[in-house]
Amino acid sequence: MFKRLFWVSIGVGIGVVAVTKAQAYVKANTPDTARQFLLGPDQDHVTMRTLEGLVNEFNATRRAREAELNSKYAARNE
Structure with a gap:
């Protein structure tokens, strides 16, 4: 490992x-x-904008998947 x-x-x-x-x-x-x-117009902060975009996309995908799993398993337990 x-x-x-x-x-x-x-x-x-x-x-x-x-x-x-x-x-x-x-x-x-x-x-x-x-x-x-x-x-882009802000050429000094390209790395931070890219990193921020990746983190935001990851969090949005994570939240969507979490909501999907919660609804799937909540419906199963009712």
């Missing part, structure tokens, strides 16, 4: 470094209009 956790951590770390390098490359080598199209 610790090996898997180690390798997953390494993969996440490599992914973060790759995304950071790609965003830095895009910021340095593209015109402003193309950068705004790719990264």
